[in-house]
Amino acid sequence: MTEAEIKYLEQWLEKAEHDLIAAQLIIDIQPIILDVACFHCQQAVEKYLKSFLVCKKQDFPKTHNLDILLKQCTNLNNSFAGIDISNLEDFAVRGRYPHDFISPTPEETQHFYEIALSVKMLVLKEIGITP
Numbered sequence: 001m002t003e004a005e006i007k008y009l010e011q012w013l014e015k016a017e018h019d020l021i022a023a024q025l026i027i028d029i030q031p032i033i034l035d036v037a038c039f040h041c042q043q044a045v046e047k048y049l050k051s052f053l054v055c056k057k058q059d060f061p062k063t064h065n066l067d068i069l070l071k072q073c074t075n076l077n078n079s080f081a082g083i084d085i086s087n088l089e090d091f092a093v094r095g096r097y098p099h100d101f102i103s104p105t106p107e108e109t110q111h112f113y114e115i116a117l118s119v120k121m122l123v124l125k126e127i128g129i130t131p
Contacts, residue, residue, distance in 0.1 A: 001055070009054050009127075016047035020120060023113055034109045035102055038091040041112040042066070045088060048116075048123045049073050052080075055127040064092035077126055083119060088112050 001009070023040035026033050042064070049069040053060045056076050060069060066089045073080040090102055091112075104112070124130070 005054075005057075009051060012047055012051040012054050013124075013129075016044050016051060016120070019044035019047060020116055023116065027109060027113060032106065032109075034104045034106065035091065037109050038088070038102075038104050038112050041109075041116040042088050042091040044116040045085060045119045046092070048119045052076075052123045052127060065089065066092075079122060079126060083115075083122070085115060085119075086111065088115060 019040045023037045023044065026037040026040065045066055046064060046069065049066070049072075050060055052073050053069070053076075058072065058076065060072060063069070066085045070080060070083060070085060091104075
């Protein structure tokens with residue numbers, strides 16, 4: 001990778017990490033704002049998957065659709081086949097507006113956070129970064 005490509009990858013990883021940190025902070029405060037924490041988990045997963053694609057010099061659509069991104073990552077590396085993103089994608093857009101409000105439980109929120117952590121660990125491993 002060129003220096004510019006490495007910098008671009010680092011920017012994607014940094015944005016993904018910020019979403020993961022935001023989710024953890026929201027989970028840890030009272031009152032817990034679970035739908036917003038899940039939104040940040042979704043965003044972290046999306047950005048980690050896109051980071052992997054950036055590292056592999058693959059174009060990807062402008063999308064929040066985790067299924068599309070996950071399939072694209074799986075086509076490059078079968079290690080992604082075991083990821084179950086559950087219904088985390090619902091928090092990308094749909095859960096952000098009152099008419100489609102989604103109210104996750106604390107257990108669901110923790111599950112989504114753990115999904116985001118597992119995606120992070122897999123992406124970092126597959127692009128050769130030790131967490």
